[in-house]
Amino acid sequence: MTAIVLLSGGMDSTTLAYRVHREYDEDIHALSFDYGQRHRKELEYADITAEKLDARHDVVDLSDLGRLLGGSALTDTVDVPEGHYSDDTMRATVVPNRNAIMLNVAIGVAVARKADAVYCAVHAGDHPIYPDCRPEFIDKLNDLQVVATDGFRLSDLTVEAPFVFRTKAEIVEIGDMLGVPWLDTWSCYQGGDIHCGRCGTCVERAEAFAIAEVADPTPYEDPAFWTEQVAQT
Numbered sequence: 001m002t003a004i005v006l007l008s009g010g011m012d013s014t015t016l017a018y019r020v021h022r023e024y025d026e027d028i029h030a031l032s033f034d035y036g037q038r039h040r041k042e043l044e045y046a047d048i049t050a051e052k053l054d055a056r057h058d059v060v061d062l063s064d065l066g067r068l069l070g071g072s073a074l075t076d077t078v079d080v081p082e083g084h085y086s087d088d089t090m091r092a093t094v095v096p097n098r099n100a101i102m103l104n105v106a107i108g109v110a111v112a113r114k115a116d117a118v119y120c121a122v123h124a125g126d127h128p129i130y131p132d133c134r135p136e137f138i139d140k141l142n143d144l145q146v147v148a149t150d151g152f153r154l155s156d157l158t159v160e161a162p163f164v165f166r167t168k169a170e171i172v173e174i175g176d177m178l179g180v181p182w183l184d185t186w187s188c189y190q191g192g193d194i195h196c197g198r199c200g201t202c203v204e205r206a207e208a209f210a211i212a213e214v215a216d217p218t219p220y221e222d223p224a225f226w227t228e229q230v231a232q233t
């Protein structure tokens with residue numbers, strides 16, 4: 001069967017893609033989204049993973065939408081905040097309704113491709129600041145897609161978020177067991193040559209490896225910064 005996987009090129013969605021491919025034994029059609037983010041680097045990493053998993057990969061161009069949804073540090077000239085991901089400052093990285101928009105596009109593709117599942121890698125660490133990454137959102141979206149695609153979808157089509165109650169560190173543990181090549185993943189919001197080590201997602205990445213007690217192969221420009229941030233929280 002074919003599964004649609006939202007693949008951003010980050011650690012969570014890459015781990016999910018490997019899991020869907022190996023554990024659930026599904027063919028993957030990976031979807032990435034260009035929503036006018038400040039850099040396109042993560043899309044290149046998504047492509048690497050799709051190729052390794054022998055998956056079809058499409059980048060959906062929502063860049064115009066990104067312009068309309070401006071005001072986020074991910075799409076605009078607002079500075080990318082440094083520090084711990086759970087800080088209030090990270091609210092600057094919210095692109096309103098982004099996950100809901102992407103998932104609804106993916107549901108449409110799932111119907112067109114006669115896929116039996118749409119997978120997304122939202123996790124527990126997303127819940128505080130991203131409302132459309134919470135369990136109740138996934139539940140409601142499943143209710144919605146049943147109504148919205150009635151008569152067209154495969155009858156067992158579901159939106160799956162297997163990491164929704166998992167922490168980032170638990171995802172690292174799962175990825176470690178699956179042999180996910182971490183250097184094929186990109187987290188940094190800055191889009192430099194290597195991970196900056198200072199932005200929220202870099203701090204979150206380094207911390208997740210440490211908590212999971214999995215060796216972090218990522219080169220960071222500022223490798224010690226995250227430990228200072230975690231010590232402050």
Ligand SMILES: [Zn+2]
Binds near residue numbers: 187189195196199
């Ligand atoms: Zn960074």
